[in-house]
Amino acid sequence: MDRSETITETREDTSLDAPWNVIVYDDPVNLMGYVTYVLMKVFGYDENKAAILMMQVHQKGRSIVWNGQREKAEFYVQQLQSHQLKTSLEKAE
Amino acid sequence: MKILPTLEGGLRIDAEDDGDWQLLSGITRDAVSCDEKLSLRLGSFITDIAVVSDWLEYIVPELEETFHGHLAHLAAAISAARFEAAGGPGPLWITPDDAFHWYSALNQARLALEERFGFGPQELIDPAELPSDMRSAFLRSHFYCTIQSLLLDHVMR
Numbered sequence: 001m002d003r004s005e006t007i008t009e010t011r012e013d014t015s016l017d018a019p020w021n022v023i024v025y026d027d028p029v030n031l032m033g034y035v036t037y038v039l040m041k042v043f044g045y046d047e048n049k050a051a052i053l054m055m056q057v058h059q060k061g062r063s064i065v066w067n068g069q070r071e072k073a074e075f076y077v078q079q080l081q082s083h084q085l086k087t088s089l090e091k092a093e
Numbered sequence: 094m095k096i097l098p099t100l101e102g103g104l105r106i107d108a109e110d111d112g113d114w115q116l117l118s119g120i121t122r123d124a125v126s127c128d129e130k131l132s133l134r135l136g137s138f139i140t141d142i143a144v145v146s147d148w149l150e151y152i153v154p155e156l157e158e159t160f161h162g163h164l165a166h167l168a169a170a171i172s173a174a175r176f177e178a179a180g181g182p183g184p185l186w187i188t189p190d191d192a193f194h195w196y197s198a199l200n201q202a203r204l205a206l207e208e209r210f211g212f213g214p215q216e217l218i219d220p221a222e223l224p225s226d227m228r229s230a231f232l233r234s235h236f237y238c239t240i241q242s243l244l245l246d247h248v249m250r
Contacts, residue, residue, distance in 0.1 A: 037245065084197065088139040
């Protein structure tokens with residue numbers, strides 16, 4: 001075999017297209033009114049929707065607050081963390 | 094110390110003596126009192142291997158810089174007002190434009206104290222039963238929370 005031969009390998013990566021969840025976790029510090037305020041500010045949700053999601057965080061310990069493209073999910077998680085909410089993103093099941 | 098809403102939509106903090114200035118200066122000290130950085134703690138639930146390394150490399154330093162900027166803003170405002178008042182009675186103004194920096198700094202302080210002492214929900218705690226260093230930290234956290242509530246109710250809405 002010629003030593004300079006190039007081997008081309010093709011991999012399929014669909015991770016950018018698969019939907020991702022943005023998750024907010026409960027903590028004993030962030031005020032309920034503040035969590036609602038941040039969800040309204042970051043996602044543009046109305047107060048009612050933001051309050052429902054905030055209550056899910058408070059009562060269930062976590063809530064999926066957004067679902068969609070990975071790049072945008074990363075942006076939202078960064079925004080939420082810059083407001084000091086404990087958050088993560090994970091592939092939607 | 095008195096804290097009042099202003100007609101311009103902000104808050105005015107009236108410090109009465111050097112003890113009040115020391116208490117206010119403690120916000121930034123408490124905010125950096127935890128060994129593990131807040132920017133790392135906030136992302137501790139991010140476990141997807143496709144995300145973690147980029148997150149640590151790009152996002153965590155950016156968050157760290159943002160949080161540090163908020164603390165620096167607060168430290169400068171308190172230091173200038175304290176100097177103006179010569180450590181005695183004097184006002185400290187929080188304008189609507191300053192409000193998020195203040196909220197952030199106070200939150201950083203409360204999150205750090207929570208991480209260090211593990212208070213849990215405030216309403217379940219009797220400060221009289223806490224050891225002295227923990228009681229002092231709890232009361233500071235409660236004071237910071239009071240300012241945050243005023244910011245939320247009168248300035249950030």
